[in-house]
Amino acid sequence: MKILIPTPLRQYAAKNHAVDVPAKTVGEALSSLTSQYSDLRRHLYTDDGQLRAFVNVYLNDEDIRYLQKENTPVRDNDTLSIVPSIAGGCCRGGCCCCPR
Amino acid sequence: MATVVENVQPVTLSNEEVLRYSRHLIMPEVGMEGQLKLKAAKVLCIGAGGLGSPLAMYLAAAGVGTLGIVDFDVVDFTNLQRQIIHATEDVGRKKLESAEESIKGINPFVNVLKFETRLTSENALSILRDFDVVVDGTDNFPTRYLVNDACVLAGKPNVYGSIFRFEGQASVLATKEGPCYRCWYPEPPPPGLVPSCAEGGVLGILPGLVGVIQATETVKLILGKGEPLIGRVLLVDALGMRFRELKLRKNPDCPVCGTHPTITGLIDYQEFCGIRGEEAPVTTKVPEIQPEELKQRLDAGEDIFILDVREPHEYQICNLNGYLIPLGDLPKRVHELDSSREIVAHCRSGVRSAKAVDFLRQAGFRKVKNLAGGVLAWSDRVDPKLPRY
Numbered sequence A: 001m002k003i004l005i006p007t008p009l010r011q012y013a014a015k016n017h018a019v020d021v022p023a024k025t026v027g028e029a030l031s032s033l034t035s036q037y038s039d040l041r042r043h044l045y046t047d048d049g050q051l052r053a054f055v056n057v058y059l060n061d062e063d064i065r066y067l068q069k070e071n072t073p074v075r076d077n078d079t080l081s082i083v084p085s086i087a088g089g090c091c092r093g094g095c096c097c098c099p100r
Numbered sequence B: 001m002a003t004v005v006e007n008v009q010p011v012t013l014s015n016e017e018v019l020r021y022s023r024h025l026i027m028p029e030v031g032m033e034g035q036l037k038l039k040a041a042k043v044l045c046i047g048a049g050g051l052g053s054p055l056a057m058y059l060a061a062a063g064v065g066t067l068g069i070v071d072f073d074v075v076d077f078t079n080l081q082r083q084i085i086h087a088t089e090d091v092g093r094k095k096l097e098s099a100e101e102s103i104k105g106i107n108p109f110v111n112v113l114k115f116e117t118r119l120t121s122e123n124a125l126s127i128l129r130d131f132d133v134v135v136d137g138t139d140n141f142p143t144r145y146l147v148n149d150a151c152v153l154a155g156k157p158n159v160y161g162s163i164f165r166f167e168g169q170a171s172v173l174a175t176k177e178g179p180c181y182r183c184w185y186p187e188p189p190p191p192g193l194v195p196s197c198a199e200g201g202v203l204g205i206l207p208g209l210v211g212v213i214q215a216t217e218t219v220k221l222i223l224g225k226g227e228p229l230i231g232r233v234l235l236v237d238a239l240g241m242r243f244r245e246l247k248l249r250k251n252p253d254c255p256v257c258g259t260h261p262t263i264t265g266l267i268d269y270q271e272f273c274g275i276r277g278e279e280a281p282v283t284t285k286v287p288e289i290q291p292e293e294l295k296q297r298l299d300a301g302e303d304i305f306i307l308d309v310r311e312p313h314e315y316q317i318c319n320l321n322g323y324l325i326p327l328g329d330l331p332k333r334v335h336e337l338d339s340s341r342e343i344v345a346h347c348r349s350g351v352r353s354a355k356a357v358d359f360l361r362q363a364g365f366r367k368v369k370n371l372a373g374g375v376l377a378w379s380d381r382v383d384p385k386l387p388r389y
Helices: A026-036 A038-044 B015-018 B031-040 B051-064 B077-081 B095-106 B123-128 B141-154 B206-223 B292-298 B314-318 B327-336 B351-362 B374-381
Strands: A002-003 A017-019 A055-059 A077-084 B042-046 B064-072 B110-117 B133-136 B158-164 B168-174 B234-238 B242-247 B302-307 B340-348 B366-371
Touching: A002 A026, A026 A038, A026 A055, A026 A077, A026 B314, A038 B158, A077 B234, A077 B242, A077 B374, B015 B133, B031 B206, B042 B051, B051 B064, B123 B141, B123 B302, B133 B141, B133 B206, B158 B206, B158 B314, B168 B206, B234 B327, B292 B302, B327 B351, B340 B351, B340 B374, B351 B366, B366 B374
Parallel strands: A002 A077, B042 B064, B042 B133, B064 B110, B133 B158, B302 B340, B340 B366
Antiparallel strands: A002 A017, A055 A077, B158 B168, B168 B234, B234 B242
16 A cells, blocks of 8 residues: 655655555554664554644544554555644744744 | 625625726626626735735725735745736835735725734634625634634634645635644644755745635635635645645644633744744854854955755855865765864854754864855855845
């Protein structure tokens, strides 16, 4: 299945905007993704393995929190979208080098 | 869908306004009835920047009767690439004044209410109270959550838009039946997990796209026509020119808009976003050298290794002939540096390079300093021919 990588996280996924992974569930797909790109892990998961509250994952157009979360079954032609919160402006708030 | 305008008073249109809005009036979806709703409507635009610019201009053109604008900032030269409500001659001027002038130039019939203040927990509810719709054009998480909560508490729809580089999001939040921002993102990212500055910048046109989507949604809410982005998120990918839609569900357990809300008043949003009480930035803890001193010592022929920790595309804008190792690559390229030499690290404004110096000192480098203020300070105080960016 295809996982779409949002702009803020592409720097941790070798600048890819989409990654193909074999998987039967959402959890397997994300696990495969973070095995390939270990820098992504801390941006997607807390230290105790929970998906971060400011990153949402969608199976096609549905939020997995309203499906079976990481146990949601997936098919080869499904698309997983990772959608982190963004605040607008040229950088997120608290950034250092941007004009402010 | 009913209009969100509370008081469609017996407003009328003058002959001049009829001519001005004729292309609206001859459309059944707007007509005289719709145009009167637009004239009676009061919209609060939070921010007169990238998103606020096209938003306010199009709402003015559409004939929204009252536009409130909240902004405490001054027009900066770097804003002009995207904040099209401001012109070159407005640099240095208050954004509110510049915005008002542009709005009146487009449509003198618009009543502009200016709020030259930062939106806070103390003033938000009283500012929002007299408006029908709130449009969020801000650029930081604390204000996003503040606007959301205030809209839910005050019962005002929040026409949301946000951008990052070349991607955007738009939705209509905080309606009675629909979700709010916290249903979508219960918590903000902690400051330590924001993307690096090197990945900053924004495609100037992007807030234009998203801001006009927000203006469109606002007009639809006022007219009570069409299908607003309630319970839906529009994702915009400007580079691929792809628009995708995701479902956004109302969370019955949402602390602010759910069936048993636990947040019934505005909170400290800086604290909520983990910004208050943050450690002092690394800049205050590493050894520094001022641009004047570095210049003096280089001119005197001293052997100083200049390490540039910016990104390659920044090096192309301007550089001090330094050795380029982007900050993100430093850990794996540290062996290229000679710890026996005196090293001065620099970046654009001195913050990334401070992190580099901190890293190198922890790696055992003893003769490394940070160029205070970076190339910006160098351009300011040593070599004005160096372009600032």
